[in-house]
Amino acid sequence: xxxxxxxxxxxxxxxxxxxxxxxxKALGYVYVDSGAMYRAVTFYAMRNGFIDKxxxxxxxxxxxxxxxxxxxxxxxxxxxxxxxxxxxxVEQDIRSLEVSNxxxxxxxxxxxxxxxxKQQQIFGKDKGVVMDGxxxxxxVFPEAELKLFMTASAEKRAQRRYDELLERGDEVSYDDVLxxxxxxxxxxxxxxxxxLTMADDAIKVDNSSMNLEEQFxxxxxxxxxxxxxxxx
Ligand code: DC
Numbered sequence: 001x002x003x004x005x006x007x008x009x010x011x012x013x014x015x016x017x018x019x020x021x022x023x024x025k026a027l028g029y030v031y032v033d034s035g036a037m038y039r040a041v042t043f044y045a046m047r048n049g050f051i052d053k054x055x056x057x058x059x060x061x062x063x064x065x066x067x068x069x070x071x072x073x074x075x076x077x078x079x080x081x082x083x084x085x086x087x088x089x090v091e092q093d094i095r096s097l098e099v100s101n102x103x104x105x106x107x108x109x110x111x112x113x114x115x116x117x118k119q120q121q122i123f124g125k126d127k128g129v130v131m132d133g134x135x136x137x138x139x140v141f142p143e144a145e146l147k148l149f150m151t152a153s154a155e156k157r158a159q160r161r162y163d164e165l166l167e168r169g170d171e172v173s174y175d176d177v178l179x180x181x182x183x184x185x186x187x188x189x190x191x192x193x194x195x196l197t198m199a200d201d202a203i204k205v206d207n208s209s210m211n212l213e214e215q216f217x218x219x220x221x222x223x224x225x226x227x228x229x230x231x232x
Pocket of ligand 1: 012013034035036038039103104107132133134135136184188
């Protein structure tokens, strides 16, 4: 049976990773969270003093790119692959609001994008991959057989992210989360290199009024139809 590549793009906190994980599990495919890779680079930049609220030393970060190794290791208990930065599990660290606040500027740096895109293409070279991000269907895998573009209102997305952060025990306000979501939308869709846009051949999935199960059934059906078509 031939495998396909599934590219899932969309604004932040649209539930891309939730549905991507579910799909990968149901199809027996590999799931790659490309946003986690940008977050890991951002975490590295924060730790090494290249970015804080007053400055972003882009050149300094670029000079260190060869020293940043990002990998994924499957965690059977959690049922997905966690991200490692130079051998250290940083899955928890990269999900903080602080990293969320710095990640979009880091993701505008072309040298960072080139390095991560190259690695993402290697992860997907044998197909059978579900990858989520902002430029997967447009830049990383323009030939992907199935492209989904997820959307939902900013308020709905902020509420989901706020609930997640509270559950982790982070002290945040809903307004700060909403500001972060809106400012990332803006930076992600207006940056020069690989802005977030819907590929011409992507299918738009607005999940503002879908629950997780409805959303999963909908995308699973699309995936199964595409796999059947490719194998016919
Ligand atoms: O999906 P996420 O929220 O974890 O992604 C974090 C940030 O990384 C997001 O604001 C934009 C950037 N990103 C990107 O530019 N390209 C990708 N393929 C994935 C994420």
